[in-house]
Amino acid sequence: xxxxxxxxxxxxxxxxxxxxxxxxxxxxxxxxxxxxxxxxxxxxxxxxxxxxxxxxxxxxxxxxxxxxxxxxxxxxxxxxxxxxxxxxxxxxxxxxxxxxxxxxxxxxxxxxxxxxxxxxxxxxxxxxxxxxxxxxxxxxxxxxxxxxxxxxxxxxxxxxxxxxxxxxxxxxxxxxxxxxxxxxxxxxxxxxxxxxxxxxxxxxxxxxxxxxxxxxxxxxxxxxxxxxxxxxxxxxxxxxxxxxxxxxxxxxxxxxxxxxxxxxxxxxxxxxxxxxxxxxxxxxxxxxxxxxxxxxxxxxxxxxxxxx
Numbered sequence: 206x207x208x209x210x211x212x213x214x215x216x217x218x219x220x221x222x223x224x225x226x227x228x229x230x231x232x233x234x235x236x237x238x239x240x241x242x243x244x245x246x247x248x249x250x251x252x253x254x255x256x257x258x259x260x261x262x263x264x265x266x267x268x269x270x271x272x273x274x275x276x277x278x279x280x281x282x283x284x285x286x287x288x289x290x291x292x293x294x295x296x297x298x299x300x301x302x303x304x305x306x307x308x309x310x311x312x313x314x315x316x317x318x319x320x321x322x323x324x325x326x327x328x329x330x331x332x333x334x335x336x337x338x339x340x341x342x343x344x345x346x347x348x349x350x351x352x353x354x355x356x357x358x359x360x361x362x363x364x365x366x367x368x369x370x371x372x373x374x375x376x377x378x379x380x381x382x383x384x385x386x387x388x389x390x391x392x393x394x395x396x397x398x399x400x401x402x403x404x405x406x407x408x409x410x411x412x413x414x415x416x417x418x419x420x421x422x423x424x425x426x427x428x429x430x431x432x433x434x435x436x437x438x439x440x441x442x443x444x445x446x447x448x449x450x451x452x453x454x455x456x457x458x459x460x461x462x463x464x465x466x467x468x469x470x471x472x473x474x475x476x477x478x479x480x481x482x483x484x485x486x487x488x489x490x491x492x493x494x495x496x497x498x499x500x501x502x503x504x505x506x507x508x509x510x511x512x513x
């Protein structure tokens with residue numbers, strides 16, 4: 206009965222989603238109803254915390270794929286899925302990879318967010334993971350919709366990583382695989398916890414290593430109400446978030462990265478990380494800011510990094 210219930214909820218939500226296969230020149234960004242519908246579904250009790258290799262995780266993955274298909278975002282690998290196993294117990298996990306072709310060159314910007322969370326405990330406590338990281342997944346879907354209608358200069362690879370909560374396994378596998386030539390990846394933009402800016406603050410991590418990116422991000426934020434905080438990336442200073450999420454394997458490979466995320470809050474990794482705690486005004490503004498940052502990166506990175 207539980208399995209049937211999960212799939213009935215999943216199918217009902219998919220049916221309710223409108224089709225975006227046709228281009229919409231009047232696209233409103235971000236569409237608040239779509240954003241909040243995605244967020245509330247992905248953080249719902251029926252997904253039981255989206256832990257890797259569980260039914261809830263599978264439902265989240267199928268939901269993401271269905272949304273990408275409706276948006277007209279291409280699969281970068283067959284069926285969008287990159288399956289892998291990890292650990293001594295050979296745990297099964299699956300990354301989801303969508304692709305939007307740029308109009309020039311062969312370079313990639315990888316925009317990432319992890320879709321797994323920590324699941325359940327004691328068979329009754331559901332860790333919904335609304336901020337961590339249904340917020341990042343939903344923002345990624347919104348960005349995919351925007352760039353599907355506004356072709357970027359560089360190729361964009363939208364990576365929905367699995368098993369981040371189990372040691373960044375999805376991002377590690379992606380970087381170790383041969384699915385993309387890593388020499389063509391000019392940067393990673395990683396989104397992890399981008400909706401709970403309780404103090405109206407959003408951290409930007411990574412500019413210590415790539416200071417040329419800081420003015421670009423500042424430009425994206427100049428007309429936004431959100432306060433950007435740079436830092437948490439200097440060696441030997443704490444807290445340090447350089448290895449805290451899926452941007453870490455990119456940094457290890459010496460690929461420039463920017464990590465957008467809010468500060469830890471009292472609901473982090475607790476059963477109280479629920480969708481009703483999210484301030485839609487902050488969240489939508491954060492998505493707008495990140496979208497404009499990606500546009501500026503896309504327009505300038507070739508010239509800045511390669512002198513093109």
